[in-house]
Amino acid sequence: MSSIHEYVNQLRIIDGHEHLATPQIRKKENQDFFSLMHYLESDLITAGMARDALGRKAGSDEERAAAFLKHWERTRNTTYARMFRTAMEDLYGFQDWSVPGILAVNEKVKAATHDPNWYDKVLYEKSGIDLAFTLIQTTKLDYDRFRPIMFMDFTFKLRNRKDIRDVERNAGANVHTFSAYLDAVDALLHRFKTEGMVATKLGHAYWRSLASGKPTFQEAESVFNRLLGCTLEEGLSQSETESLQDYLIHFIIQRSAAYELPIQIHTGHHETSVSSNGNLIPNSNAALLLPLLAEYQDAKFVLLHCGFPYHETYLSIAKNYPNVYTDFTWTYIISPTAAKTILHQMIEMVPQTKIQGFGGDYNHVEGTYAHLKLARGIVADTLAEKIAEGALKEKDAMRFADRIFRENLIELYQLDL
């Protein structure tokens, strides 16, 4: 093993994006082997498995284990499957891929769920993570290695009266005018920030285009007033409400900048287990954000997932815009080969203070562990190749790793460690 591999392997990590439940929630849900599917489930579905085929209502543990094995066989080649295998082997010593083997390891996973030290063991000790940001739509995390990031989509995905009511309930305000609505959204952002939120998140690439126009207050207000006049059952279409959404996206960016909150935006690949293939992939091309990136030079945009499969455009944007930060969340497990190519190009193109090296993007710590193990290997391999080419000195490669796995996140999110 080269010294750059040894160096990268011992680095303490700040993890920039997860969907990890708190230990308390995991315990309450009594999570088991079948709770650890997450990304793997997407590949199982794409390989022909029915949605919810592994859910608790689908049958006995034995029946679900048999269903799992049948579909596992079809997709065991993918990196999502590889991550599952790594996690189960390394953390549970699992080797026996049979129905009795799964029933046995299922008991071990449930025991881990009820082990009060499991998160510390997996995240802190085995993964080397000091702090992780998690997006589970609450700021009450009850675990001192977590910091919250909140999806703001619920404040601008307004299609009916009920959507407005949800925001009113969250903000604890009654809204009768558009300007009062904007105040409520602003109050929410401010409250989340005081509750520890380190960034806002926009996930609209999953349900509309990233392209936003520049509607006037009056245009947005007239759509908003139409929504206020709707009954709870009726609503407006996506195209009828788009100008209101666009106005609110501008507003959330403005207020996030005012509160010094970086804005994480989903770009690129959609997950089928989340989206049901409900949006069109070209709607998530980072190039569609260009008018917003050009307008808000005072905001900090963290464009997630390296924009894959539009990463060439993404790299070009990141190279030119001082307010754009790159982020490898999720990328290594979509394709390790693509991640390595992107990293090679990024080292060549993008200043190292603008690169966020890791976010596991998992909803269970076992996945985070496996993903980070893979990520460290890819980053170290890439840096070793850059050193061999003579593009980087070893000392510079080590500094680069410090930056992308830790220091950049501490600076960008103003973390107080």
Ligand SMILES: [Zn+2]
């Ligand atoms: Zn995510």
